[in-house]
Amino acid sequence: MNIGERLNNKGDKILYFFDNGRGKGQRGSLGLFTYVKPKDALQRNHNKETIAILEVKRGQAIIDQQATGTGYIPSHKFKANFLDYYEEYVQTHKRKRNRHLQNSLKHFKTFINRKFISPIEISENFCKSFRRYLLDNFNGETPLNYFARFKWVVDAAKSDGYFKEAPTKEIAAQSNPSASLKENLEADEYLKLLKSPCVNQQIKTAFLFSCYTGLRWVDVKTLRWQQLKGNNLVTRIIQKKTGRPVVLTLHPIAEDILNEQAALNNMDLVHEPDRQKKLVFQLPSQDGSNKTLQNWIIAAGINKHITWSCARLSFSILLQDKRVDDATVAYLMGHTTTEQVQRTYKRHRPHQPMEAIMTLPHKDNWKKDSTTINPIY
Incomplete structure (x- = not known):
């Protein structure tokens, strides 16, 4: 096990690292240094103790290599707790x-x-x-x-050798489907909310923004102006395949909400670097927001139990109602596959059941000549 050394930028200290090759991550710093020319007894003692620590580190690294694959846990690595x-x-x-x-x-x-x-x-x-x-x-x-x-x-x-067999090997992780289905908002209810006042305007605009973007509470709560590029929103959701953030094209109402927020906060008067770091919405706690939200829902004449997460569900359902494909909906919601859209973010309750059954043949097609009907009794 080799321990490498190099001078710092000033040239007055020697820095130490494990030298396992020249590949990425093969020269991890040990966080130790010695003085090139110690000026006093304190620095000379520092050098002496550092050399002793380096020898311990070298010995531990050798033991780690020798223990690999044996199931033995070196004492310096074993966690009793x-x-x-x-x-x-x-x-x-x-x-x-x-x-x-x-x-x-x-x-x-x-x-x-x-x-x-x-x-x-x-x-x-x-x-x-x-x-x-x-x-x-x-x-x-x-x-x-x-x-x-x-x-x-x-x-x-x-x-790492703590168990011969993982005690969880035969235990599957399980989900726990909720007994009560989460409510969603329909298109006409979006319009009701747009027209209805709320005691906290920030909660109203932020929730509607979630309804039109599918963003979670935490995404809206922490949304900053620097994430907005024209009519696009650069989310903090990273695509696994590309390593790049999901970029959403904003609905005109979502754009209007942002313009209203900018005017409300006099963003034109704020210096650009400071503006970029500022939060778009000033929201209370999630519990407090949900309480105000539910009161607003009731005042708008909507008889449903709505929480902030219902905005994301509504966003997905209304897109699917308009025959937007699952892959696109999944992308807009920041998912890498369609699994969550198909399993969770879908319509669980019938929508306009009367309209659905009225697609069956109408009475105008009913044969008035009863002799054509063959009774079954």
């Missing part, structure tokens, strides 16, 4: 806009309700109990997503 392992895994693998991994850890801590749990306690029955806890406390895809991330952690621990 499985929570420590879980937290380290989350820190290493967390990604922006993907909170499932962090939330799986959060609810795992709530489930065990203590600060220490040894790996040996993570048995198959324990894992089934955690899955049951998630199913009892969350609806929809949430318990499936959280348990799937928990399985990632357990599989990684198995690869």
Whole structure:
């Protein structure tokens, strides 16, 4: 195991790194340095202790290489507390806009309700109990997503030698379909909301913006002017295939909402760099917004239980009603496949059932000559 060294830009310190080759990621910094010309006893002592640490690091790295594939966990890597392992895994693998991994850890801590749990306690029955806890406390895809991330952690621990077999191997992650279907808004109800006043104008305009763009609460809450390019909105949703953000073309009403927000906040008077960083909407908490939203819905004469997430569902349903293909709807909603559109963001209740059955033959086609009717009795 080689430890490389190089001078810093000033030339007064030597920086150290693991030298595993010249490929990407093969020269990871050790975060250690020594003084080229120590000026006093303090710096000389620093150099002496750093050299000792480097030898320990070298020895640990050699042991890590020798232990690979043996199932043995070197003592400097073994986490007696499985929570420590879980937290380290989350820190290493967390990604922006993907909170499932962090939330799986959060609810795992709530489930065990203590600060220490040894790996040996993570048995198959324990894992089934955690899955049951998630199913009892969350609806929809949430318990499936959280348990799937928990399985990632357990599989990684198995690869690192904590388990001979992953205790979650035979336990499938499960969703928990809600007993009550989420409401959606119809086209005529969009118009009612556009015409109806709301006690909080920011909530009204932001919710309508969600209705016309399909953005989630968190996307609208954190929307900044720098994401707007002409009549396009550059979302924070990254396409997996291209690595680029999803770009939405805005509906004219969505554009009008933004123009209204700009005028309201005197954006023309704000210096350009400062304007770019500003939030488009000034919204209270999600719970507070949903309470005001429901009062507005009732005042508009709409007899439905509507929350902010209903805007995204309505966006998808109304597009599908106009025969927009699933692939396009999925793209506009930031999904890489049509699976969620076909399974979740679709119409679950009949729309205008009378209009549907009236497509059957009308009474004008009924034969007035009753002799042509053959009775069955």
